[in-house]
Every structure is written in structure tokens, then in C-alpha cells.
Amino acid sequence: MKILFLFPLLLISCKQPSPEIIIPKKYKIGESFDFKVTGLETNEEYELVARKTDNFDREWLSKATFKADDFGQINLSNSTPIKGTYEKKDLYGLFWSMTMTEELGDDWTAPEPIDFSTINFSLVRTMDTLGSVSTRQYTIPQGIETETLNDQIVAKIMRPSNYEQPLPAIILLGGSGGGLSWASRMGALLADEGYATMALAYFNEEKLPKNLAQIPLEYIENAINELIRKNYIDENRIGILGYSKGAELALLMASRNSEIKCIAAIAPGSAVFQGFKPPKFPVLSSWSLNGEDLEFVPNAYDKRFFETYDGMYLWYRTLSQHDKVEKASIPVENIHGDILLVSGVKDKIWPSTYMSEQIISRLNIAKFENNYEHIALPFAGHGIAEPPGHPTTSLSSRLGGTAYGNAKAREVVWESLKNFFNRSLNTNKEAL
Incomplete structure (x- = not known):
């Protein structure tokens, strides 16, 4: 007589992780760092928007749209924007391609780099903001x-x-x-x-x-x-x-x-x-x-x-x-x-x-x-x-x-x- 052991089938839930922008909370200008977005739907398009305010209280903005890779990630070091304020893969692209959001004449005063700037990054998909994070960019290092x-x-x-x-x-x-x-x-x-x-x-x-x-x-x-x-x-x-x-x-x-x-x-x-x-x-x-x-x-x-x-x-x-x-x-x-x-x-x-x-x-x-x-x-x-x-x-x-x-x-x-x-x-x- 054969005895059959019936094991219940375990169903493992594959819940989609939440999107996360990963960047250091602070960094010294000129140094390399990890900058990526994880927890995305694979091969879908997302927009990253960067904003900061200069020492004249003027807003600067940049943005770029990317397609998430097969792992549901965007790595800023090696991802080429589909469109945006810069065109080629570039870790610093969202930083250097910022422009002022207000129109100024030819005699406007250029911002003076200060000890540090706070830059905010937002992740957007079809007009919905999925998350945001800030980093502090130090021009004058600490210590x-x-x-x-x-x-x-x-x-x-x-x-x-x-x-x-x-x-x-x-x-x-x-x-x-x-x-x-x-x-x-x-x-x-x-x-x-x-x-x-x-x-x-x-x-x-x-x-x-x-x-x-x-x-x-x-x-x-x-x-x-x-x-x-x-x-x-x-x-x-x-x-x-x-x-x-x-x-x-x-x-x-x-x-x-x-x-x-x-x-x-x-x-x-x-x-x-x-x-x-x-x-x-x-x-x-x-x-x-x-x-x-x-x-x-x-x-x-x-x-x-x-x-x-x-x-x-x-x-x-x-x-x-x-x-x-x-x-x-x-x-x-x-x-x-x-x-x-x-x-x-x-x-x-x-x-x-x-x-x-x-x-x-x-x-x-x-x-x-x-x-x-x-x-x-x-x-x-x-x-x-x-x-x-x-x-x-x-x-x-x-x-x-x-x-x-x-x-x-x-x-x-x-x-x-x-x-x-x-x-x-x-x-x-x-x-x-």
C-alpha cells in the first residue's frame, strides 16, 4: 500500500517594491557617488526633476526622462535620457543642465557658489510624483x-x-x-x-x-x-x-x-x-x-x-x-x-x-x-x-x-x- 504525502503549494507574493531615489544625503562637489532609482516597473518611462534655489533666491530646474531597465532601475551614471535638459549618459547631467525658471535679461547676476546647496530630486510618472529626496552639495568641505x-x-x-x-x-x-x-x-x-x-x-x-x-x-x-x-x-x-x-x-x-x-x-x-x-x-x-x-x-x-x-x-x-x-x-x-x-x-x-x-x-x-x-x-x-x-x-x-x-x-x-x-x-x- 502506497502512502501519498500531499504538500500544500506555497504561494509567494511578488509585491512590487516602492520606488526609491538613492543618492547620498550629502556629498562634496566634484566627487563621484551612487545615484540611481530602484523599485520601478521594468521598461517603463519615468521623469526625474531636480530643483535648487541660488543665493539670489532664484529657482533652478533640470529634468530628464528615462526608461527603467530589466531590473526596474535607473542608474544615472550609465542611463541615457530619452528627453530632457541633457542628452547623454552623465552622472552630473541633472546638476550642470539646470536653468533658471524665470526669464532674465542679459544683465542678470550669476549666482555665486556658496558653502553648500540643497538640491531636491522628484520622481514623476504620468504627472504623479512618486517620491522625492534631497541632497546637500558641499562647495566648501567640512573638516x-x-x-x-x-x-x-x-x-x-x-x-x-x-x-x-x-x-x-x-x-x-x-x-x-x-x-x-x-x-x-x-x-x-x-x-x-x-x-x-x-x-x-x-x-x-x-x-x-x-x-x-x-x-x-x-x-x-x-x-x-x-x-x-x-x-x-x-x-x-x-x-x-x-x-x-x-x-x-x-x-x-x-x-x-x-x-x-x-x-x-x-x-x-x-x-x-x-x-x-x-x-x-x-x-x-x-x-x-x-x-x-x-x-x-x-x-x-x-x-x-x-x-x-x-x-x-x-x-x-x-x-x-x-x-x-x-x-x-x-x-x-x-x-x-x-x-x-x-x-x-x-x-x-x-x-x-x-x-x-x-x-x-x-x-x-x-x-x-x-x-x-x-x-x-x-x-x-x-x-x-x-x-x-x-x-x-x-x-x-x-x-x-x-x-x-x-x-x-x-x-x-x-x-x-x-x-x-x-x-x-x-x-x-x-x-x-
């Missing part, structure tokens, strides 16, 4: 010690809060806007990478010249010496980073000071040029030494410029003064270390790619013995000296390049800077 100098020298010195050995140092020089804004932001981010950094103002701050004209090189020398005297600085590992006119100044200082062991110049000039002193714009050098103007290239104004105010026309006309350019060219062959040049081919402020190639040519002729490189970014303009993560949609009309080109250029610039200083200053972040 950085800052010393402010505001006497003979106007600067901020930043360093990691924990370190076990003398630190390599980087001096940062911003461009024709003056002040400390750009240098402070970049200085804080580089300090978080394991450096002591000095964000140095050289005009347009209290106690400093108002205009970018006849800036004494002695002031920069004194600032470098002040930094080197700090007991936590390794005086044998000093670098310098400059942007735009600050890159012109950085190249000039590196060619004169053997303490500087490497230089990175973003959108640089190749010579000493005329200063900027409105409203009458006297013919003065940007820089001085011992109370005298350094040899400089004067602006080649003509009738056409005053009819069109075409800045690039003026710059190429100025650079066509070959004898004056030769006399005022920065002697980059005297630099005592590695050189990194980065430029945007579509730069609308000045021809930084052309001038970078002039610098490279001079180094080639001199058979420069240290490492040197020029990275020319084909679809980028002048606004490339920030880490990826800020909107780039407002840069093209003023500074050149495309929104996508500038966004991708910022990724290249940030990684190139980190690699360059790590290699040239032998940074050991593990020791922090």
Missing part, C-alpha cells in the same frame, strides 16, 4: 581648518584638520574679478585632498589696490614666504595654481621663484599685459617690481573695437604686436618644476588656447627638462576652473563653449589638477 590673514597680506590658509607630517602647499591666484572667492573655494577643495592651501587676494579687497594695475610682485613674494614659515608646511613641496589673469601672475611668479616646484595654469596668458584701471584705462602694466612697471603689451585699441567692443578681436590685434609680445613674454623656461596648462578652445574672454601653445612652443625651443603639458578642451570656454556639479547653462554666451562642453571640461580639469599636484608634489593622502 577644513582655516586661518584668515588680513593685515599686510590678505589671504586664507586652509589645511586638513588631521595630518601626521608636514604638508605640501599650493598658492591659489584668482582672475580679473579679484578678491578671494574663487581661490577660497578651490583652496578648500584642494585642502581636503591633503594640501595646505593659500587663497591669496591681490586686488579688489580692503587694504589692497582696487584695480588690477601695477600690482607689486613683492606682495606675492611676501605671501609665499609667510606660507613657507608655517611649521606644518613642507618648504620643498610648494606649488601654485592660477586662473585667467591669476594664471598669468602664477606663471610669472614661478619663473622668478625657485621655491615654487610646480605650476598649474587654467586659461593662461603668455605675456605680461596691460592692467585694467577704469574709467580712463591708463596705459599701465598689470604688475610692478621695485616701484616700476614690468615690461608689458599694451592693448591695441582701434576704431573698429570701439564700434563693436569685440574682445577677441582686440586680443588678437594686441597679440599681433610681435616685438612687444616678445619683450613682455613670460620666461617660462626659468620655471623650476612641472607645468600644466589647461584651456578652452572656445574661450570668449581671451585666446587662452593660442597663448598656451605659445608657452609650449617656448618650452620646446628651450628644451625644458621638466614635465609640461597643455590640455586643450575643444568645446569649452573660459569657465572651466570649477569642479563638476554647478550649472553651466549660463556660461556659453559670456565665456564661450557649450553647456555640455564646459561641464565635461570641468570634470577633466578637476581630475587633471588632482593628478598633477599629487604627482608633482608627491602627496600622500593616506598619511592624513
Whole structure:
């Protein structure tokens, strides 16, 4: 006799999980992170909408529609939008493609990056919001010690809060806007990478010249010496980073000071040029030494410029003064270390790619013995000296390049800077 054992059939419920937007609650601008949406119906379309408010209380918005994959997920690193404010797979796409929701005229004020921004992401399907989450994007990293100098020298010195050995140092020089804004932001981010950094103002701050004209090189020398005297600085590992006119100044200082062991110049000039002193714009050098103007290239104004105010026309006309350019060219062959040049081919402020190639040519002729490189970014303009993560949609009309080109250029610039200083200053972040 056979005995049959009948086992009940267990029915397992396969309930669809709820949609979830996965992104860190906070992150440092420029760093990679996981950003995805899970719990979706496979192969169905969903829209992600990003919003933030800038320091002028204006709303910025971006959006992109995706199709969920076979696992019911959207991974922002490798998912191509079906439609939206950007077109290609891009982790930072929803960040850089933000535009203001209100129409403004040509004279609107660009937002100033602040210590952190809160960005809200919403998941939408057929007009229904399925969920939302916020992340805090830090422009100034947490855990950085800052010393402010505001006497003979106007600067901020930043360093990691924990370190076990003398630190390599980087001096940062911003461009024709003056002040400390750009240098402070970049200085804080580089300090978080394991450096002591000095964000140095050289005009347009209290106690400093108002205009970018006849800036004494002695002031920069004194600032470098002040930094080197700090007991936590390794005086044998000093670098310098400059942007735009600050890159012109950085190249000039590196060619004169053997303490500087490497230089990175973003959108640089190749010579000493005329200063900027409105409203009458006297013919003065940007820089001085011992109370005298350094040899400089004067602006080649003509009738056409005053009819069109075409800045690039003026710059190429100025650079066509070959004898004056030769006399005022920065002697980059005297630099005592590695050189990194980065430029945007579509730069609308000045021809930084052309001038970078002039610098490279001079180094080639001199058979420069240290490492040197020029990275020319084909679809980028002048606004490339920030880490990826800020909107780039407002840069093209003023500074050149495309929104996508500038966004991708910022990724290249940030990684190139980190690699360059790590290699040239032998940074050991593990020791922090």
C-alpha cells in the first residue's frame, strides 16, 4: 500500500517594491557617488526633476526622462535620457543642465557658489510624483581648518584638520574679478585632498589696490614666504595654481621663484599685459617690481573695437604686436618644476588656447627638462576652473563653449589638477 504525502503549494507574493531615489544625503562637489532609482516597473518611462534655489533666491530646474531597465532601475551614471535638459549618459547631467525658471535679461547676476546647496530630486510618472529626496552639495568641505590673514597680506590658509607630517602647499591666484572667492573655494577643495592651501587676494579687497594695475610682485613674494614659515608646511613641496589673469601672475611668479616646484595654469596668458584701471584705462602694466612697471603689451585699441567692443578681436590685434609680445613674454623656461596648462578652445574672454601653445612652443625651443603639458578642451570656454556639479547653462554666451562642453571640461580639469599636484608634489593622502 502506497502512502501519498500531499504538500500544500506555497504561494509567494511578488509585491512590487516602492520606488526609491538613492543618492547620498550629502556629498562634496566634484566627487563621484551612487545615484540611481530602484523599485520601478521594468521598461517603463519615468521623469526625474531636480530643483535648487541660488543665493539670489532664484529657482533652478533640470529634468530628464528615462526608461527603467530589466531590473526596474535607473542608474544615472550609465542611463541615457530619452528627453530632457541633457542628452547623454552623465552622472552630473541633472546638476550642470539646470536653468533658471524665470526669464532674465542679459544683465542678470550669476549666482555665486556658496558653502553648500540643497538640491531636491522628484520622481514623476504620468504627472504623479512618486517620491522625492534631497541632497546637500558641499562647495566648501567640512573638516577644513582655516586661518584668515588680513593685515599686510590678505589671504586664507586652509589645511586638513588631521595630518601626521608636514604638508605640501599650493598658492591659489584668482582672475580679473579679484578678491578671494574663487581661490577660497578651490583652496578648500584642494585642502581636503591633503594640501595646505593659500587663497591669496591681490586686488579688489580692503587694504589692497582696487584695480588690477601695477600690482607689486613683492606682495606675492611676501605671501609665499609667510606660507613657507608655517611649521606644518613642507618648504620643498610648494606649488601654485592660477586662473585667467591669476594664471598669468602664477606663471610669472614661478619663473622668478625657485621655491615654487610646480605650476598649474587654467586659461593662461603668455605675456605680461596691460592692467585694467577704469574709467580712463591708463596705459599701465598689470604688475610692478621695485616701484616700476614690468615690461608689458599694451592693448591695441582701434576704431573698429570701439564700434563693436569685440574682445577677441582686440586680443588678437594686441597679440599681433610681435616685438612687444616678445619683450613682455613670460620666461617660462626659468620655471623650476612641472607645468600644466589647461584651456578652452572656445574661450570668449581671451585666446587662452593660442597663448598656451605659445608657452609650449617656448618650452620646446628651450628644451625644458621638466614635465609640461597643455590640455586643450575643444568645446569649452573660459569657465572651466570649477569642479563638476554647478550649472553651466549660463556660461556659453559670456565665456564661450557649450553647456555640455564646459561641464565635461570641468570634470577633466578637476581630475587633471588632482593628478598633477599629487604627482608633482608627491602627496600622500593616506598619511592624513
